[in-house]
Structure formats: C-alpha cells, structure tokens
Amino acid sequence: MAVMLSEELKKADRLSHIGVSEILTITQRAVAMRAAGRPMIILGAGEPDFDTPDNIKEAACQAIARGETGYTALGGTPRFREAIRHKYQHENGLTFDLAEIMGATGAKQVIYNAMAATLDEGDEVLVPAPYWTSYIDIIRFCGGVPVCIPTQEENGFCLTPAQLERHITPRTRWLFLNSPSNPTGSAYTEAALGELAAILRRNPAVNVLSDDIYEHIAYDGFVPRNILQVAPDLRGQVLLVNGVSKAYAMTGWRIGFAAGPRAMIDAMLVVQSQTTSCPCSISQAATVEALTGPQDSVRTCVQAFSQRRDLVVDSLNAIDGIHCLRPKGAFYAFASCRDLIGRRTPHGQVIASDSDFMAYLMAHDVAVVPGSCFGTEGYFRISYAASAENLQTAMARIQSACAQLAQP
Numbered sequence: 001m002a003v004m005l006s007e008e009l010k011k012a013d014r015l016s017h018i019g020v021s022e023i024l025t026i027t028q029r030a031v032a033m034r035a036a037g038r039p040m041i042i043l044g045a046g047e048p049d050f051d052t053p054d055n056i057k058e059a060a061c062q063a064i065a066r067g068e069t070g071y072t073a074l075g076g077t078p079r080f081r082e083a084i085r086h087k088y089q090h091e092n093g094l095t096f097d098l099a100e101i102m103g104a105t106g107a108k109q110v111i112y113n114a115m116a117a118t119l120d121e122g123d124e125v126l127v128p129a130p131y132w133t134s135y136i137d138i139i140r141f142c143g144g145v146p147v148c149i150p151t152q153e154e155n156g157f158c159l160t161p162a163q164l165e166r167h168i169t170p171r172t173r174w175l176f177l178n179s180p181s182n183p184t185g186s187a188y189t190e191a192a193l194g195e196l197a198a199i200l201r202r203n204p205a206v207n208v209l210s211d212d213i214y215e216h217i218a219y220d221g222f223v224p225r226n227i228l229q230v231a232p233d234l235r236g237q238v239l240l241v242n243g244v245s246k247a248y249a250m251t252g253w254r255i256g257f258a259a260g261p262r263a264m265i266d267a268m269l270v271v272q273s274q275t276t277s278c279p280c281s282i283s284q285a286a287t288v289e290a291l292t293g294p295q296d297s298v299r300t301c302v303q304a305f306s307q308r309r310d311l312v313v314d315s316l317n318a319i320d321g322i323h324c325l326r327p328k329g330a331f332y333a334f335a336s337c338r339d340l341i342g343r344r345t346p347h348g349q350v351i352a353s354d355s356d357f358m359a360y361l362m363a364h365d366v367a368v369v370p371g372s373c374f375g376t377e378g379y380f381r382i383s384y385a386a387s388a389e390n391l392q393t394a395m396a397r398i399q400s401a402c403a404q405l406a407q408p
C-alpha cells in the first residue's frame, strides 16, 4: 500500500488557522531530551500528578461488572446527570433541570460543542489574556474571531468592567471567563463578577462561557464563585463548564459537563450526536462517585498544591529579575521574566523574548511554557503539579541559570 507523504495531503483550509498545542510540542521536546539521558524536570503539563482516588476507580470496576458497557443517552445517563445536578445544587446553590445539563468527553469537548453550535463565520468571542491556549484554536476552528483582551498584572490578571464594555460590538457572541485561571491562577472576587454582570445585563446578546474547571483548587480559604451565583438573573446568558479532570485527578477518564439554557444544551447535543456521541459509560459511573462520594481526596490534593505553590512562588520571587503574583487557585505560577530580557547567557546569546528564556531554561534541564503561548509575552508558566522534591530541584536550577545571565 502506498504511504501518503505529509506534503501530498491536501488539508482542509480550516486547519490552516489552528495548530497542535505549543505546550505539547515543548513537553515532547523535553521528553525526548530525557529519553536521551538528560535529567529533565518537566513543569509544562496541566495535569495533577496524583492518581484517581480508589473509591472512584472501584465505581468504574463495578459499572463494568454490571455490564454498563453500551451507549448511553447522548448527554449521559439520568444517574450521571442527576449527580451533576446534585453538584450544582449543593456546591453552588444553583438549581438545574436534567434537560439543562449535559456530559461530554472532557470540558474541552463541551467548549467545542458550544462554539460549534453557536458561532457563525466572523462572530466575535472575547477572551481575556493570558488565556488557556485551546480557547483560541477552538473559536477559530468554529469560524469565530477571538478578540483577545490583555489584562494587567496590577489588576490580578482580571478583566475590568471598562475593558469589557470597550470590546463589545454588535458581533460579540461570547465572553470567556476562567476563574481560577489557567495560566495565572488568578480568580475573580464576587464584587468583580458583579461589575461584569452589570454590563452583560445591558448586553443580552453576549453569552458567558464560565470555565470553572479549577473551582475546587483554591487556597487560603478562598471559595471561587461563578458569575451565575453572583447574578442569577443572567441565567439565559450563562453556560457553566466544568469537569472532573483537575479536582479528582481524572484527566484520562475524559469527562466534562455543562449546565445552561436548555436551547443551548440542545444545540450542543446536536453537535455531539454527530461527533463523539455519549461520553464513556464507565467514566460516567466513575463521575457519579466523584461528585457524590467522599470529597476528602480533593482537600488532600489542595493542601499539597498549596504548599507547592508557596515553595514555587517564594523561590521565584527570591530570584533577581523574576517576580510572580501568588495564585489564588489552580496549580500554575505565572511569573514575569521581563527584567531578564536583554541579558546575555554565558554563551553570549541575548535573551530577547520569553521563548528565548524558555529555551535557556530547557538547556538547564527545566521545561516551562513561555507566556506568549497564552497571549501574554514576557512571562513564563510553571505547573506546580509535580513533587515537592522535583520542584525544589527545578527552582535551584532556575536560580542558578538566572544568576549566570549578565546584565546588558
């Protein structure tokens, strides 16, 4: 059989607007260096380093034993959607009908479903930067135009009401909010959400996609709220997106879910019906246990992440030329390396950008992700979902690498 060379393949035009995640490319490079014998510490991936709790794994085994191995209803079994309804009722004080809830193959698919179901060519989607990289590609893939709004470190990387107001046009269909955020770990206060809500109330054609996937990973007693909790009257405009990947260390089980207006959920189900069909039946059973079973594992993980956050942020802030806000949630530190730009490596190369800095750290056996991947240059992201020992070694390497840089 003839093998098709990649340059012979006529790719769809829509693929020209999107690419494979840069984070994945950096991680793959670091993995290859490790395979070649280098002691790489990879702080790129957004994945908890814990295993899925045993009670959740056991629920999956039981589902297999019961023969729950066939297709389920498109948005998930009634038991699964009931567990999601229970979650929203008990954790967020929000009441949804089962018809206002759907499950999908990860939160990423929920976001894809929402964009594919609602965007026409040229529709605008407001995305505060720094953002999770996939937002941009998904919006483009669905024909939309991502309108990136740069947030300021002084505002805790949160969108201000004035910025929101300024960017709304007749073509705006969505505003994305992600709190706590990947990559900055910043989170909106109730007061800040209330101010954004006041503007959205005056702009009923603008929907909000509230990506709450890091909701449970928050520190120092802070309890993140979503915009619907703060402004329940916006119910017709808000799609809540969540999943089990981060809080329950279930990235490989591929379960995300959404709650929102029934018409929106119905349209998203149409997309899902012709792409992946129902989410995995066994993962649905595991999710029921995750959402309704004991929650101690979440608390244990958050405690561990909180100590690692302090280790990473304190170490970074002690390095000349780097500074980092203390994240309120998620498991990322987003640090500025702007003061290092222009400095010279011992080999005489100038660090001209955050990508150069990333490459320089890579040569010191630490993989991080440059801020430009998240739409904000001059920064780098560290995922502290790694062992304290590895984080300590990585911090020492970064410290030593920076100390070797000469002032311009």
Ligand code: PMP
Binding pocket: 046, 105, 106, 107, 108, 109, 132, 178, 181, 182, 211, 213, 242, 243, 244, 245, 251, 254, 255, 256
């Ligand atoms: N939203 C954000 C902000 C994320 O960081 C991620 C995972 N990196 C997702 C959504 C997707 O999560 P999943 O598809 O695993 O549910």
